[in-house]
Amino acid sequence: MKSLILQTATRSLVAVMLLFSIFLLLRGHDEPGGGFIGGLVGAAAFALYAIAFDVQSARRMLGIRPQMMIAIGLAMAGGAGIISLLASEPYFAHLWYHTDIPGFGEIHLGTFLLFDIGVFLVVIGVTLLVILTLSEE
Amino acid sequence: MIFDTGLSSAMEITVNVMMIVLTVALLMAFFRLVKGPTLPDRVVALDLVAAIAVAIFAVYAVVVDQPVFIDAAIVLALIIFLGTVAFARYTERRGRP
Numbered sequence: 411m412k413s414l415i416l417q418t419a420t421r422s423l424v425a426v427m428l429l430f431s432i433f434l435l436l437r438g439h440d441e442p443g444g445g446f447i448g449g450l451v452g453a454a455a456f457a458l459y460a461i462a463f464d465v466q467s468a469r470r471m472l473g474i475r476p477q478m479m480i481a482i483g484l485a486m487a488g489g490a491g492i493i494s495l496l497a498s499e500p501y502f503a504h505l506w507y508h509t510d511i512p513g514f515g516e517i518h519l520g521t522f523l524l525f526d527i528g529v530f531l532v533v534i535g536v537t538l539l540v541i542l543t544l545s546e547e
Numbered sequence: 548m549i550f551d552t553g554l555s556s557a558m559e560i561t562v563n564v565m566m567i568v569l570t571v572a573l574l575m576a577f578f579r580l581v582k583g584p585t586l587p588d589r590v591v592a593l594d595l596v597a598a599i600a601v602a603i604f605a606v607y608a609v610v611v612d613q614p615v616f617i618d619a620a621i622v623l624a625l626i627i628f629l630g631t632v633a634f635a636r637y638t639e640r641r642g643r644p
Contacts, residue, residue, distance in 0.1 A: 416632065427625055434622075442615055447622070454626050461632055 420462035427455035445526035449533025479535030487528030597627035
């Protein structure tokens with residue numbers, strides 16, 4: 411299926427969807443959002459690209475294989491728990507790091523963010539592995 | 548009044564009328580979704596249901612004064628047309644309905 415309307419709309423929509431998925435990921439800290447829903451929106455962007463163009467160009471846009479993405483995501487999510495073990499805290503205890511960036515304000519970084527990015531990558535990887543494999547059939 | 552917003556009375560009337568109109572529209576679209584003789588009828592009805600749901604989210608965000616519902620509306624509006632596109636591709640691949 412080659413539709414000029416869909417392809418033109420997809421080029422701008424994919425950028426908006428990917429931006430919104432990162433927005434949802436970072437906002438999940440203290441408002442609705444988080445890695446899971448952010449990952450789903452991000453995977454939907456790639457799925458839309460695969461429908462409008464073809465599966466090969468969606469894979470090229472993704473850059474790495476979905477299996478690799480799942481592996482990296484699981485390692486990050488599990489590693490976030492290990493960090494708190496190294497700091498002689500219970501497994502998956504949240505550690506906080508507060509810092510001041512000049513001109514930006516105070517930011518709070520936690521191992522929670524690392525875990526959430528891991529979930530984000532796993533969700534994108536699993537969803538795209540299923541969708542891209544099925545649409546190649 | 549069905550919804551007591553803490554807003555001015557004109558706004559309250561507007562919100563209530565909008566909710567009633569949107570609910571009737573949702574029921575009519577749902578009727579077409581269930582009955583629709585052909586697949587394209589159902590696909591268009593499903594798209595319409597999603598558009599009405601986005602409108603209901605937006606009005607409900609005004610009613611309860613929670614901007615969080617606007618984000619749900621944005622996500623739904625960004626994602627739901629993907630289903631329509633996938634349906635269109637499936638119909639095209641399958642041949643005439």
